[in-house]
Amino acid sequence: MIELECLTYGVGHADEGICLLLRAGPYRVLLDCGLADISPLLTKKKEPPADLVLCSHAHADHARGLLKLHQAYPKLPIYASEVTTQLLPFNWLTDTTKKKPAPFCQALPWRSPFEFFDGLTVQLYPAGHLPGAAAILITYTPPVADEPSRSYKILYTGDFFLSSTRMVEGFPLEELRGLQPDVLIVEGSYGTSRHPHRRQQENNLAERIKQAIAAHKSVLLPATPLGLGQELLFLLRSHHYFTGQNIDIWVDGQVAAGCDAYLDILPYLPTAVQNFASHQALFWDERVRPRVRRLPPEQRSQLGQHPCIVITDESTDLRQYYQAHPDRWLILLSQDPYLSSSKLRREITEDRPALPTINTYLLAQHCDGPGTTQLIHNLRPQHVVFIHGPSAYLADLTGLEELRNRYHLHSPNNSSRVELPIGETFLQPAAPETSYEGEITEVEDAVYITLPPIITTDPRWRILADTGVVEIHWQGEELVLRGVPQRDLLRQEGDRLLDWMDANSPLRNCCGNCFHYRGQRCWNPASPLYEFKVTPEGFCPAFESAPLPNQTDQDQQEPGKQHQDDR
Known part of the structure; x- marks a missing residue:
């Protein structure tokens, strides 16, 4: 049984960057170096931290540490696609430093296996996302005496996108369908969210x-x-x-x-x-x-x-x-x-x-949830390692039952070791806790749902709290509560409620009569409801009366026309 594991120096949570060390038998391969501080890679014996460095693409969170790494270990070989080698210097140019550093990254061709060491080959495939971005296929074949007629495949996607954009063609899924890698290291930037075409x-x-x-x-x-x-x-x-x-x-x-x-x-x-x-x-x-x-x-x-x-x-x-x-x-x-x-x-x-x-x-450069699961189901790996995304989003992916029933899933943190046993019994870790127990209280004119405060520690709570609007519907015998994001509210428009006929009406100072009420939303920066969807009958301490219909200034009569783009 060979030693196959992954050490994480950076897994792409927040702005930390991506940097992974893959161990395959006796070889150490560093996948990307997006660390702003490369001190974790500096060894006391001044020996390189890896035998080989492979860069997926030229974005800073995958490449900004490469120049410092090269300066620390000038003999450490660094490889990427041809286009990436041309774009990499962009990471180290500033307004005060216009001179490009001497080239240190060597180019590899697309789709051609290149053997770096005895039994270790690397092959690059276009990954979409950015010109030159590569999905990296690493194949390790142990010596015959140790492991006869058995090769191990590891596919690292880097940042990938199945769809073609204006400037980049999409990931060629047809070429890799049925690859069955032993390990797939894949990004999950958008978690399980679903995007329009x-x-x-x-x-x-x-x-x-x-x-x-x-x-x-x-x-x-x-x-x-x-x-x-x-x-x-x-x-x-x-x-x-x-x-x-x-x-x-x-x-x-x-x-x-x-x-x-x-x-x-x-x-x-x-x-x-x-x-x-x-x-x-x-x-x-x-x-x-x-x-x-x-x-x-x-x-x-x-x-x-x-x-x-x-x-x-x-x-x-x-x-x-x-x-x-x-x-x-x-x-x-x-x-x-x-x-x-x-x-x-x-x-x-x-x-x-x-x-x-x-x-x-929204102009996505990464796959949404269905795109990520489509890639996994088409490749059919044994192990799936999720990186590059908010930890809550990656937890959503590892919690998908359609994935948990078929693959060994991992979502490591920084500075951790992920062992990747091949062909042995593997106990799937428990799914992350994503359900919460609350209480329902029914009063005469309303129903209150009380949830534990721990739910607010999830980063996704911000998205729901930003609007404060939810949709609730029956699904069979279950009641489903769904937060309404801002992009959904932006698609909805409504008419202004005007109630000028009765000056004593309780609706006189309601949101529907506010100068800042447009498209069913509040556009008053001084209001706590700013950019939220509000009901026309609602009230707010930042209310500003809309002009009376007999005012002569057309812009004041129809304030909504001043900001058609706000809707």
């Missing part, structure tokens, strides 16, 4: 931006410098809502540098992108509408006078773009498992007398 996500985002521009608002899109930033820009360049429209798209910060990096790898991008680039500029174009330009630093404070679109780094201070005219801006934040939009909203709006409108959108 990718094209529907794009159309929903394009519609919201179109509505904002029509309402004479500018749109600010914070994004990751590599991947999402270029997806957004190419979507705006090619979507029928915007082609030929007199709109300025400004690109700033590292997102602009990422666009330049994509131009260097144009031959590796999808055929449709190459065909587009053969007829007009892929990114920078001041002649064809919509115009795409780099944003000079001195022009940041002048934005907002006319509707425009700005794509910039998600980590930058957004106030520099909207501070001159905050009420003329819509900020759209990408829905991220790690991002608390409420927290970011508080940071943006703190101590601001005038506020931009802030909403979220």
Whole structure:
């Protein structure tokens, strides 16, 4: 029986990055190095922590520690796909350091087995998600004397996406169907959540931006410098809502540098992108509408006078773009498992007398729950190791009965050892506790459901508490309670309730008569119900009377028309 195990230096909870050490027989293979601090990898004997390093793709949470690791161990071999080797230097370039470090990562071809050591081969497959992103298949065949005619396969997906995006083709599931690896190390960024079709996500985002521009608002899109930033820009360049429209798209910060990096790898991008680039500029174009330009630093404070679109780094201070005219801006934040939009909203709006409108959108770069389970069922592994996602989301995956009945599931924490016995009896660990016991109290005019306070320790409680709205329905003889997320509330619209006929009516100061009530939601930043779905008959201490119908100012008569994009 060979020694097969995984040591976790970083499993991708929060912003810690991914770094795994795989032991297969006598060999040690380091999978990614996304650690900001590589001290756990530094050995006292100054010997390399691994025999080989394989990088799945160029995102910082998978690659930012590679340069320090190379500097500590210059002879340690590091490999990745051809495109990833070209994008990796992007992680170490800053505004003050423009010089690229000397190349240290070697390229491997797609789909061609490469034998590094006696009995250890590596094969790369496109993983989707980002240009050059690779799923890594490691095959170890022990010497005949020790383990005759038996090979062990480990597939590490890195970040993967089954669907094709504008800039990247999806994971080639057909090529690996029925692989039956002994171990599958797979990401679970979105847990068991279910997403709309990718094209529907794009159309929903394009519609919201179109509505904002029509309402004479500018749109600010914070994004990751590599991947999402270029997806957004190419979507705006090619979507029928915007082609030929007199709109300025400004690109700033590292997102602009990422666009330049994509131009260097144009031959590796999808055929449709190459065909587009053969007829007009892929990114920078001041002649064809919509115009795409780099944003000079001195022009940041002048934005907002006319509707425009700005794509910039998600980590930058957004106030520099909207501070001159905050009420003329819509900020759209990408829905991220790690991002608390409420927290970011508080940071943006703190101590601001005038506020931009802030909403979220979904343009996923990872698989949802059905996509992840589809991959697992098609590969049919023996062990499944879940990484890269909030711990609660990964617990949801390990708790799925359809997976627990067929595979050995693991969801390790940092600094842990995962033993992966092959062919031996394996006791599946107990499913994580996901049910809670409460009480129901029935009074004359209401029914109260009381739950234990421990439920609030689950990170998902924030999502339910953000809206405070639930849907309850019967399912057979069971009563099912479901939290309503903000994206569902955004799809719902309602009419304003006006009750001007009786000045003494108890509904006089209700939400339906508030100036900030639009689309069945509260848009008053001073209200505790801000952005929540509210009933028109509700009441709030931050009530502001809507203008009377006989007022002459049209904008005051119909405040909802000022913010059509808020709906």
